[in-house]
Amino acid sequence: MKKIILSTLIISVTILSCKKEVTVTQGDGYADWTSETHSASSPDYSEVFGDSEVRRIDITIDKAYWKLMEKHLSNFYSSSGGGGGDFPEATPIYVPCNLEYKGINWYNVGIRYKGNSSLQSAYNSGISKLPFRLNFDEFSNDYPELMGQNFYGFNELSLSSSYNDKSLMREKVASDLFRDFGVPCARSVFCRVYVDFGEGSTYFGLYTMLEVVFDSMLENEFGSAYGNCYKPDGDGASFAEGTFDESYFENKTDGTDWSDVRSLYDILHSSERTSNPAAWRTSLESVLDVDQYLQYMAVNFTIQNWDTYGRMTHNYYLYNNPSDSKLNWIPWDNNEAFDEGKQGGALSIDLSDASNEWPLLSYIIADDTYETTYKVHLRNFIDNHFNSSNMSSIYNSYYSQIEPYATGEFGEVSGYTFLNSENDFSSALNTLISHTSSRYSVVDAYAQ
Amino acid sequence: MNFPFRIAYCFLFSFLISAFSLNAQTTTQVVVQDFETWSQIGVSKRFNDEFKLQLNQGLRLNDNSSSVDQVLTNLSGSYQYNDMFSFGVGIRYIRNKGNSSGEFENLMRYNFDFGVKHQLDRFHFKYRLRLQTKDKIGSSRNEGDFFKHGQRLKVGVRYNVKNWKLDPKFSTELFRYSGRYMLSSFEKIRFTLGTEYKIKKFGKVGIFYSIERELVGTYPKTTNILGLNFTYKL
Numbered sequence: 265m266k267k268i269i270l271s272t273l274i275i276s277v278t279i280l281s282c283k284k285e286v287t288v289t290q291g292d293g294y295a296d297w298t299s300e301t302h303s304a305s306s307p308d309y310s311e312v313f314g315d316s317e318v319r320r321i322d323i324t325i326d327k328a329y330w331k332l333m334e335k336h337l338s339n340f341y342s343s344s345g346g347g348g349g350d351f352p353e354a355t356p357i358y359v360p361c362n363l364e365y366k367g368i369n370w371y372n373v374g375i376r377y378k379g380n381s382s383l384q385s386a387y388n389s390g391i392s393k394l395p396f397r398l399n400f401d402e403f404s405n406d407y408p409e410l411m412g413q414n415f416y417g418f419n420e421l422s423l424s425s426s427y428n429d430k431s432l433m434r435e436k437v438a439s440d441l442f443r444d445f446g447v448p449c450a451r452s453v454f455c456r457v458y459v460d461f462g463e464g465s466t467y468f469g470l471y472t473m474l475e476v477v478f479d480s481m482l483e484n485e486f487g488s489a490y491g492n493c494y495k496p497d498g499d500g501a502s503f504a505e506g507t508f509d510e511s512y513f514e515n516k517t518d519g520t521d522w523s524d525v526r527s528l529y530d531i532l533h534s535s536e537r538t539s540n541p542a543a544w545r546t547s548l549e550s551v552l553d554v555d556q557y558l559q560y561m562a563v564n565f566t567i568q569n570w571d572t573y574g575r576m577t578h579n580y581y582l583y584n585n586p587s588d589s590k591l592n593w594i595p596w597d598n599n600e601a602f603d604e605g606k607q608g609g610a611l612s613i614d615l616s617d618a619s620n621e622w623p624l625l626s627y628i629i630a631d632d633t634y635e636t637t638y639k640v641h642l643r644n645f646i647d648n649h650f651n652s653s654n655m656s657s658i659y660n661s662y663y664s665q666i667e668p669y670a671t672g673e674f675g676e677v678s679g680y681t682f683l684n685s686e687n688d689f690s691s692a693l694n695t696l697i698s699h700t701s702s703r704y705s706v707v708d709a710y711a712q
Numbered sequence: 713m714n715f716p717f718r719i720a721y722c723f724l725f726s727f728l729i730s731a732f733s734l735n736a737q738t739t740t741q742v743v744v745q746d747f748e749t750w751s752q753i754g755v756s757k758r759f760n761d762e763f764k765l766q767l768n769q770g771l772r773l774n775d776n777s778s779s780v781d782q783v784l785t786n787l788s789g790s791y792q793y794n795d796m797f798s799f800g801v802g803i804r805y806i807r808n809k810g811n812s813s814g815e816f817e818n819l820m821r822y823n824f825d826f827g828v829k830h831q832l833d834r835f836h837f838k839y840r841l842r843l844q845t846k847d848k849i850g851s852s853r854n855e856g857d858f859f860k861h862g863q864r865l866k867v868g869v870r871y872n873v874k875n876w877k878l879d880p881k882f883s884t885e886l887f888r889y890s891g892r893y894m895l896s897s898f899e900k901i902r903f904t905l906g907t908e909y910k911i912k913k914f915g916k917v918g919i920f921y922s923i924e925r926e927l928v929g930t931y932p933k934t935t936n937i938l939g940l941n942f943t944y945k946l
Contacts, residue, residue: 277921281936283776284745288931290738303738328895336893357893406929408742 292409296369300416307417307480309451312473318669319455319473322364323375327462329359337377337387337394358402365415372410374402380578381571382427382599386682393469393680396423396457397476420476422450423457425469429599430683431692432670433662435472438569438598440658445645447560448485448583448594450474454662456669469676470669477581477594478516486592491584492524493517495596501577504621505533516581524584524591527551532623541631553590558634560593561625562641565613566650566707568699569598570605574622602699613642613710642711646704655700663693742931749777752941754786756915762792766943774809777938783807790825800825806846818849834873838883840866858892868904878907881920900926906939915945 291297300308312319325333336357358374377383378397386394398421404411415421426432435452442449455473458465475481482489493516500512508529510522528551536544548554564572572579572595581594604610611617611625618625628634648654668674671686683689754768766788774781788802804821823844830837842864851857868883883904890896906920920939926932 277936278747281747281938282745283743283747285741286744286931287739288742290740332893332895339892408740408931411740412738 288408288411290409290412294369294371294409297413301368302370303412303414304417307475307484309484311416312418312421313451313453313475315453318470318666319365319453320458321455321473322458322460322465324362324364324460325359325375325462326361329361330461333357333359333375333377337383341384341387358399360403363398363415370400370413370415372403372407373413374399378422379425379427379597382425382597386425386427391679391682393425393427393471393676393682395425395427395471397421398423418475418480420479422474422476423455424452424472424474424597424599425682426472426599427682429692430688431659431663431696432470432472432666432689433659433696434601434603435474435597435599436662437658437696438567438595438601439474441567441649442560442563442595442598445559445563445641445649447556447563448481448592449598450477450481450594450596451484454666454669467674467677467680469680470666472599477583477596481594482517482583486583486585486587488586490517491586492521492582493584494525494582495578496525496580496582497578499577501573501580502621503529503532503623505623512577513582524551524589525582528591532627537627537631541633545631545633549590551589551591553585553588553592554628554634555637557593557624558628558638559641560595561628561638562645563650564595565611565615566642566645566703567601568603568605568610568703569595569601570603570607570610571597571600574611574618574625575605575607575609602696613706639711642707646707646711650700650707651704652697652701656697659693659696659700743933744931745934745936746774747776748772748774748781748935748937750937750939750941752939753943754941755944755946757946764790764792766790768941768943770941774935779809781809788823796828796830798825798827798829800827819846820849821846834871836870836872838866838868838870840864840868842866860889860891860894863888863890877909881906881908898927900924913945915943917942 290303294302296302358376360372361375363370363373376397376399377394379395382395386392398415399419400413400415401410401419404413424435426435429435433454436454439449439452443451452472452474455471457468457471459468460466475484477495478489478493482491482493494513495516496513498512499507500509508526510526513522513525515522528548531544531547531551534544534547536547545554563569579595579597581596582591583594584591615625615629618629620626629638667689670676670683670689675686676683750770750772752768752770754766756764756766758764766786768784768786768788770782770784770786771780772782772784773779784804784806786802786804788800790798790800792798800823802821802823802825804823806819806821808817808819809815810817821844823842825843826841828839842862844862844864846860846862848857864885864887866883866885868881870879870881872879881904883902885902885904886898887900887902888896888898902922902924904920904922906918908916908918910916918939918941920937922935922937922939924935924937926934
């Protein structure tokens with residue numbers, strides 16, 4: 265009898281102990297969840313990035329989590345001695361927040377700081393208008409019902425703070441120009457950002473909201489997102505001789521293969537470049553979409569987008585387009601364009617000041633064939649896009665659109681702005697307009 | 713179409729409609745209960761009344777005890793200060809299956825224990841405060857790897873049954889975790905019922921059954937654990 269009782273007990277406990285799973289339905293229990301807003305299968309560009317209006321998002325972060333973000337930022341900059349360096353992306357300091365847009369809520373969205381100088385300089389100068397990254401699916405392990413949460417089909421979004429840009433529109437205008445001229449670039453839209461971190465809703469200022477390259481942009485621009493997508497950073501990102509190392513090329517997609525960037529580096533430095541330029545060009549064009557790259561160069565050096573390749577070893581992506589297995593250049597972080605620049609300033613239009621430390625400029629421009637094509641693109645760009653008439657219209661249009669949220673009653677507020685006065689904003693518009701005419705003259709003279 | 717065909721057609725149509733309806737909403741499976749087995753063998757050496765050293769090798773299976781979850785090697789030492797108070801330290805290497813990826817990762821755990829024990833008739837009470845810290849091997853702070861600290865409070869009681877070698881033991885342990893960039897929280901609680909059988913000269917065999925319950929998340933997991941261990945006395 266005892267044996268029977270014991271056996272029954274063991275069997276019962278074993279059965280009751282077995283693995284159990286429950287089926288959780290996406291969005292279950294979240295009132296605002298709809299398939300169009302929270303789990304769309306493809307990005308709704310017109311809803312999120314349509315230019316018709318300035319967006320507004322309201323972010324609510326629990327006070328304890330906000331303190332954690334602040335602590336992380338403070339510790340990072342004190343431990344790096346205040347020096348530069350990319351903010352470590354892998355650091356698990358995404359915190360959950362609630363995001364509201366047009367009266368609809370997104371739940372436990374991951375939010376973290378992002379950026380380099382735009383983050384560090386603003387932080388060090390005590391300005392709280394800092395750049396953010398949003399990841400709508402970040403906490404789905406903790407909240408399985410939020411699995412696959414997105415924002416009208418976008419899994420991630422970037423909020424650029426318009427650091428060092430008193431016009432608040434450089435990021436937007438630059439990315440528009442790149443794309444209009446056929447250079448793949450992230451879409452952007454103006455966005456008012458309000459944050460409640462336990463002290464009531466605070467206007468953090470007018471941001472530029474951008475799509476994230478390896479999230480939605482690749483699929484939209486190339487029709488695929490499974491090719492290698494590198495975010496180069498550090499010495500090797502210059503492609504200067506002797507600097508190549510895979511570690512400088514973080515792969516944002518599958519992360520297993522660096523043979524394409526290795527080939528680009530090898531071909532770039534091949535002796536064929538001087539001994540047989542035609543063969544060198546053929547080789548180079550087999551790994552890099554050179555014509556697209558020359559288009560990029562035409563836009564980039566016309567608008568003096570200096571905070572990137574040529575002065576800085578970051579702020580661009582390379583995507584290996586599976587349709588032709590060629591690397592494509594994707595500009596990123598364009599908030600300091602339309603300016604003479606720092607760190608030695610913007611390079612001249614003829615790139616005569618591009619040293620061999622930047623071979624993707626110096627070697628390209630030294631090739632007569634490529635220089636000719638570069639000039640053709642420059643001419644095309646200033647004739648059809650970057651001329652006073654067109655740019656004045658764009659600048660004035662955006663100025664009217666964002667002016668109410670930049671200055672005045674509903675404008676940016678002290679501590680959350682890079683504007684020192686209301687006059688800063690209007691002056692910045694005039695600076696941009698005169699920049700166009702001066703650059704037009706420079707390019708016009710060169711691209712004869 | 714005759715009647716049986718019509719019925720069959722209706723069934724097929726209904727099935728297809730329901731199948732499409734189910735697919736319209738994405739679902740995911742969440743494990744809310746599992747059965748694990750923890751086994752451990754080891755050696756122990758008591759140098760005198762105060763000092764004891766122990767080395768253990770453990771294997772933990774999850775997913776209805778069908779899959780390796782952890783392989784661990786543990787070295788620990790304890791010091792019995794007096795009849796009531798004791799201290800302990802330990803170092804553990806853990807080869808652990810990651811939660812989401814399923815890939816194994818290597819961790820080190822360090823712990824410091826403070827113990828109190830006392831007796832009330834046939835009840836032997838034990839309390840243990842364990843402070844531990846865990847770190848992933850080969851992963852840097854810049855990659856977002858920071859020490860995860862644990863504070864564990866265990867309360868246990870053993871009943872000394874007359875003329876019976878298998879004294880029952882019961883304990884409850886509360887786990888709280890904190891880290892540099894995480895909010896601290898009580899993450900789980902573990903209830904354990906077990907017993908030990910001492911083999912003269914050789915050591916002891918222990919068996920236990922634990923129920924571990926997560927305290928956070930919308931779908932807290934309950935883990936049922938059957939444990940068996942053998943310690944050889946040097």
